[in-house]
Amino acid sequence: xxxxxxxxxxxxxxxxxxxxxxxxxxxxxxxxxxxxxxxxxxxxxxxxxxxxxxxxxxxxxxxxxxxxxxxxxxxxxxxxxxxxxxxxxxxxxxx
Numbered sequence: 460x461x462x463x464x465x466x467x468x469x470x471x472x473x474x475x476x477x478x479x480x481x482x483x484x485x486x487x488x489x490x491x492x493x494x495x496x497x498x499x500x501x502x503x504x505x506x507x508x509x510x511x512x513x514x515x516x517x518x519x520x521x522x523x524x525x526x527x528x529x530x531x532x533x534x535x536x537x538x539x540x541x542x543x544x545x546x547x548x549x550x551x552x553x554x
Contacts, residue, residue, distance in 0.1 A: 520532070
């Protein structure tokens with residue numbers, strides 16, 4: 460370690476004039492629309508990952524029989540209860 464690094468490292472971290480400590484818990488309030496804010500858009504690698512996952516799910520759903528696919532979509536994507544699916548499809552509910 461150089462003498463400069465040793466000298467800088469020995470300085471007290473807190474209490475230097477004009478220096479503030481970063482705190483993740485501090486949330487900006489009363490932002491004006493023109494102020495910069497974090498984007499809610501997913502990062503490109505996350506978008507790619509989501510597309511790949513979606514493609515795998517679509518492929519797996521495509522391999523189901525028509526009846527199974529219908530029930531799966533109604534349950535998982537339409538968020539219906541099995542009793543509702545049974546009523547819509549006019550079939551018995553077997554537990």
